[in-house]
Amino acid sequence: MPKVLISDKMDPLAAKIFRERGVQVDEITGKTKDELIAMIGEYDGLAIRSSTKVTKDVLAAAKNLKVVGRAGIGVDNVDIPSASAAGVVVMNTPFGNSITTAEHAIALMFALARDLPEADKSTQAGKWEKNRFMGVEVTSKTLGLIGAGNIGSIVADRARGLKMKVVAYDPFLTPERALEMGVEKATLDELLARADFITLHTPLTDQTRNILSAENLAKTKKGVRIINCARGGLIDEEALKAALDSGHVGGAALDVFAKEPAEASPLFGTPNFISTPHLGASTSEAQVNVAIQVAEQMADFLMSGGVTNALNMPSLSAEEAPKLKPYMALAERLGRLVGQLQGDAIQSVAIEVEGAAAELNQKPITGAVLAGLMGVYSQTVNMVNAPFLAKERGLDVREVRHDREGDYHTLVRVTVGTPNGERSVAGTLFANAEPRLVEIFGVKVEADLAGEMLYIVNEDAPGFIGRLGTTLGEASINIGTFHLGRRAAGGEAVLLLSVDQPVGPALEKLRALPGVKFVKALSF
Template sequence: MPKVLISDKMDPQAAKIFRERGVEVDEITGKTPEELIAIIGDYDGLAIRSSTKVTRAILAAAKNLKVVGRAGIGVDNVDIPAASAAGVVVMNTPFGNSITTAEHAIALMFALARDLPEADKSTQAGKWEKNRFMGVEMTSKTLGLIGAGNIGSIVADRALGLKMKVVAYDPFLTPERAKDMGVEKVELDQLLARADFITLHTPLTDQTRNILSAENLAKTKKGVRIVNCARGGLIDEAALKTGLDSGHIGGAALDVFVTEPAKESPLFGTPNFISTPHLGASTTEAQVNVAIQVAEQMADFLVAGGVTNALNMPSLSAEEAPKLKPYMALAEKLGSLIGQLEGDAIKSVAIEVEGAAAELNQKPITGAVLAGLMRVYSDTVNMVNAAPLAKERGLDVREVRHDREGDYHTLVRVTVKTDAGERSVAGTLFGNASPRLTEMFGIKVEADLSGAMLYIVNEDAPGFIGRLGTTLGEAGVNIGTFHLGRRDAGGEAVLLLSVDTAVEEPLLWTVCRLPGVKTVKALTF
């Protein structure tokens, strides 16, 4: 039974769902990093919110860990490169608190427009300063969205309902999507010059850090009001204070800060500044939603192999997983075969699918090929870390999908390029379940790939098989299965033998010296 640790406070529905799905779960919260390191080795999954920091040290201690699930959107508390290197899937729940965060951004826009916090404070102090609090209407104003993804699109929809004009800067926003959203796609400088209100809805990356820098804040329209419910670090906080003090920025509302919890900040006490303690996802509905979603996603992965909202591997639904499993087994064997035979000589790899395989999600098939191929470099490689490892080694990876019908109802072909040229292997599924090699370097060979095997390229000549059998028999090696293919009679032939025991190097050299032998290689599957 898979075992999951919930290390941050989470709605009880999460633990309930884990248990209903056949996953053992412990709820142990508030642990120090050292305490977490001491216990994490017992768990297959780690469910977190924002408090637990999943560092390289914690991942190094998590020998059995397969998945980290973040109940929420932001994963800046997870070392994703280290998780990928360790073969650990990292998931989040990008939709569970989208509405809640968008509504909080809209609420802060209203609060800025009408100076609600100060008006409330003044009124409760017994003052009646009706003329002091002169606000602005939001109708007909221009809202500038920096980031138009899940949350940004909801904010845009609500703003359009308020009769605002919406412009959006997002490098990933297509013109078609912008049209569907009812927004105008613009460049950042255009947005800064035109927006009466600016809201930020992007993750914190090297590209977005301080996207509202001192230089960019100086480009904004005088009197602009700025809202950030996304991530601290998107705004230069010192420059923001300068803009507020000078009056160039009409108001700012931050739900997030560079350092959290933000117990002190130069911005505190600044006129026209509103702050909340990272409340974007803090509604009853959102807390329940993200807890349910992270538990369902992690349970699907641990029990059925489904991968949803993963940040470091392709998605694979729980419904797809059983159907794709035999294809992924075939793909991994083909990758392993060509990886063991070509190794460091490989410069690029192409994965082609046709027939039934072409109708499926190809990303997991590609991941399985890379996992098999990269296994010659690491015995801990899997579908999570195979792609980064391939990239690290400079391999160019290409996917090809064919609609044509071939000799087999389904076919997966893996072609690698080396300095010596292209080499390919191909395979199919027998009975839609059993992986079978069908072609090797242009030679038709039908073979199961399993256990210890011996790969031999030789000249097709009478008596060779007898000499080989005698040599292996005298060394005490029993042949399990025998698979032979050749280009032409008397030409080059390929032998794949399954053997009951691995063939050691001295015996390989003996086989290599047999007349007609060109290549000998021991394989393991």
């Protein structure tokens, strides 16, 4: 009988479900890291919320551990690379608390609009300051939505019910999906200039960190009110305080902070600022939902091998896994490649398979492409939920199976539709196991996709490669592999280089080289 440890406080239904499914379960909460390390070795599964930190040391001691289940969406407290290296599946429950978080954002918007916390404090102090608390209506106001995924779409629906106009900024939002949601698609600058209220519903990535920076806060309408129930780090808190102090920002409500627990913050004590202690998912319904979901997912995995909402493993049967594993590695890298090069402009995705690949289950291949593509923007996307997230954002995803013989015994092609036309990348497997890129945007090139890389488009002219090598050498950047392709002699050439360290500031020097048309740092 598999054995699971529930190490954080969780609804009792979780333990009940484990036992009903034939899984032995212990509920032992509040343990220190050393105490957890001492006991974890006897368990096959670990069910957690946000308190337990599943570190490399904990995983090293977990000799029998097969699965970690996070009751909730965030997995910041799990060392996923170490878990993957140890063969431990990491699952989450990405949709269990969406409604609850969306409702909290709406509640904070009302609190800001009518200054409810200060009015309550004043009234209970016996002051009765009616003239002091002059609020604003939300009706007919413009709500700026940064992030139009699952939670953002629920907020938009509620806001439209309040007769608000909703404009949304999201790299994945298509015009068709915007029409379906009843929102207006906008650029970030357009949203900042027009919104009376701004609410954030995007994950924290390199692209979204400090998306409301001092520069972007200065672009907002004077008196704007800002709500963040997504992730700390999306807003520059020092810049927000300055904007509140100056009166440019009329109010702000944060449920999340860059550092949590937020025992201190530059925003604390600032007029027109409201804070809550990360309560977005804190309703009885949400707690029950995520507890039930994590128990069901973990029990299915431990008892039958079923995988749902895994962050580091595709949804596969035991029979399919050995054949599909190298194809999914290839597909994920192709998706990540095209996502890094064309992500903001992608409106549609077509996944084509031919040769040996056409004889396999295409769904995991498609899931791997989408996980790679969307993984550029979100660390919580996986091969299971990526197709649903793509559909939710209105991406047109097509699967094409070719019953024909081509130049390669097996081929996977990813074609994305953009406002500037279609762009395509393709790859194959060498020796049926090694993923290899064979075409990028119409140029034949044979390359591995791994580690830190550079993609360069340049004029095919003598001396360019020498200048490139010199520039990288002066920046102490070593070239690992070098792959070259071109459309025609003297025309446009494509370079794919693997490098031993991130390029960093040297990227601008490369862009300044004579003959360079485009440079992009890639990471796999």
